[in-house]
Amino acid sequence: MTTHAHWTAVCSQNKLVPDSGICALIDDQQVALFYVKKEQAVFAIANHDPFSQANVLSRGLIGSKGDNLFVASPVYKQHFCLKTGRCLDDETTQIQTWPARIENGLVEVFF
């Protein structure tokens, strides 16, 4: 059975940590949520780090490389683009991303 994706409310906005990440459990999936202050935007990517096989990307440092916003894995430091999930150090690796937004004080992920 499949269900259509829809905007899912995850948590209240004040749970976000500016310029840093938190992790949410949505439908048994671990989703890392990052709030980038300068952009006033929230990003949702998979929490699973494909290099270390640990669920830790929400605990990485964020930053920018040129125009790309990224999170650096806290384990082996690979960079993942917050918008596309592409690994900036290894073209063959990409992780899942989801649209995310803040709506009425709630963080919502299109899941």
Add this chain to the structure above:
Amino acid sequence: MSKTKLVIAGNGMVGHQFLQSLADSGRLHDFDVTVFCEETRLAYDRVHLSAYFSGATAEDLAMGNADTYRNWGLTVLTGETVTGIDREYKSVTTDKGRELSYDKLVLATGSYPFVPPVPGHDRPQCLVYRTIDDLDAIAAAAKNSKIGTVVGGGLLGLEAAKALTDLGLETHVVEFAPRLMAVQLDNGGGAMLRQKIEALGVKVHTEKNTQLIDAGEQCFHKMNFADGEVLETDLILFSAGIRPRDELARQNGLEVGERGGIVINNVCQTSDPSIYAIGECALWNKQIFGLVAPGNQMAKVALSHLLDGSDSFTGADMSTKLKLMGVDVASIGDAHGNTPGSRNYTFVDERAEVYKKLVVSEDGKILLGAILVGEAEQYGTLLQYMLNGIHLPEYPDTLILPNRGDDKQTGLGVAALPETAQICSCHDVSKADVRMALDSGCCTLADVKGATKAATGCGGCSALLTDLVNHELEEMGVEVNRDLCEHFPYTRQDLYNIIRIEEIHSFDELLEKHGRGHGCEICRPAAGSILASCWNDYILTENNVSLQDTNDTFMANMQKDGTYSVVPRVAGGEITADKLIVLGQVAKKYNLYSKITGGQRVDLFGARLEQLPDIWQELIDAGFETGHAYGKSLRTVKSCVGSTWCRFGVDDSAGLAIDLENRYKGLRAPHKIKFAVSGCTRECAEAQSKDIGVIATEKGWNLYVCGNGGMKPRHGDLFATDLDRDTLIRYIDRILMFYIKTADRLQRTSVWMENMEGGLDYLRQVIISDTLNLAEELEQQMDHVVDTYQCEWKTTLEDPQALKRFRHFVNSDAPDSNIVFVEERQQIRPATPQEKAEIQAEPIKLVS
């Protein structure tokens, strides 16, 4: 075409160089190579032999490697010596009865230590100093000895003396000549060297002719000198020069010199054109070359001839620079002024114990030789003047006079060097070679070192090489970019000064005023560290939290599976039974894997993020505080138990360690900092391998700085001796704050020291003589950090806002199902991916 059968007798440093050059030439496949190595060990670095007693192992010294040799396709026979040559049938025989024919034979048999035929020289505990086996014998003999004596005050003798002091013996040096290092130094230089070495506790006896060694009364031996004096000693090391190992040549009719040595021509052939001799066994133009650089040169020349090349050996410069027991000594060219008409300049500073002499040509234009004792920074420059015949400046004395105030150093610009100038004598690297390396793509000093091997031998040329590389890079228009990252066009040191001077308290302010973009995983933690070093605010404030690596964010050390380890502070490694029990109880309650750390505390592994606050609440209730094992900050002050309990201790090392740890705990720095304090010279706390090491003496505390274990071990430098407690702490305050101010990001103190212009002496000037007028400021900065210390875990537990991040999911209390442990040796460990798959396929009770 059949291969040339090549036999090499000897696998010392020069024998190894020959094989290395052969491999580098790409012509290995043309030869069928057999190497005989008399020792059971393949070639090792004899030049740095004394390092064996200051921590280096046989592996550290090794040069030849069985796997490498095998890959090169060589047949290497260790513990086997060539004992005969049949020149007519072109074959060699060995002590194992082997017979092997050759087309070409290379003798690289080296030399043996000369033992004067004094009656009693063959008594037990009379040893020599040449091989690692010798060293093992010396170490064994030293165990039952209090006093050791070296016969011979030359270069090797003083190296041997260092070995004896490292073994903890009262050390004497007995020299026949009126001064130390008679070949390389004049009377003035020899006297200064003697003064410095005696200050280090070595007793020097010159003009002593040993006539008899017999049984002593207090010691094992008594040495009887021609002048009627006697010296009692437990151990004697002969280091009275070397003699070439030429017996093979002698027995088989090859020409040898009157006083030994296998005669060779300019292509290193002996009187039999099928036989070459290289290194210390060879005699060229009636000279034996007892240094490794000319030996390496011979190896290359012999190989070149074998490969139909045109290299020739035309003698070698015997200039040397070395550090004897921490004393810099250098001798260049005609140091004794034997050239007719030569003139001298000398400079003596008896207080600083520095002696320098220049020998110049009659017209004062050419440098003929030089002697430097106590300070040898100018060695590279002077050597280039001498080797290249570069005209001296109008006032040559400026080359050796101290550089005071704003004088411009009268160094030799590297631009002035000719292309042929030899930069590195150990590996025969010229200026042209360095330029070629840069042209072919090297763009850093490290690249050039890797490509040319320059400055990787004795290291005497490293300053010159650095200058040359920087100069050439500048000439090529390469700008050396030292910016921290793309967000800040500044070095870490620049950012430190900006933050200090402009009193910046947040990353956002720093980025807005001086940077661009969003920052990154390089500049964020760097700025976080600087902010903490300067202002010491709580690291998890809203401003600071996004700058912290995950370890700092959660104040624990993340492991490979995303769990954390917890390390409470155990200052000085001293812990009460009650606290030890609490550690055990906490480990048991939360089922944590327990391991004792190298820093004398306990690491508890396998804590999930959401368990950290509960674990810490229990630890803090029991009186623990955070150990900062997660931070680039002070880790531990390791200590031995000290004079309170130990029979040998001379001071309370554990007490000092606890005080030091409590003073500097929480201090954030460019990298982690480790201390240790030993209560006596036995050094059980291994303080010399730490960033800051302190060793008790009868008169106070000796301070060692910038040591390191880890990937690239470095012994700490002795910074100051016999300090009282207050001075010690003031010096450490200043050194650490100066390190924080001037080091690069993630640069340990060892590398910081290696890269510091002026090195240890400069650091002493800044810290002790206060030449930069910084001491008071540095102390105040440290006082601020000490006064504002807080246990970050205690603060966090009192702050509900900070605590909200300590759960895996923001919207669920479930743990991370990916964390799975299995049991091993009665404790947990992370499951491997395969084990996880099995466990998930067949669910069993998981550890919660």
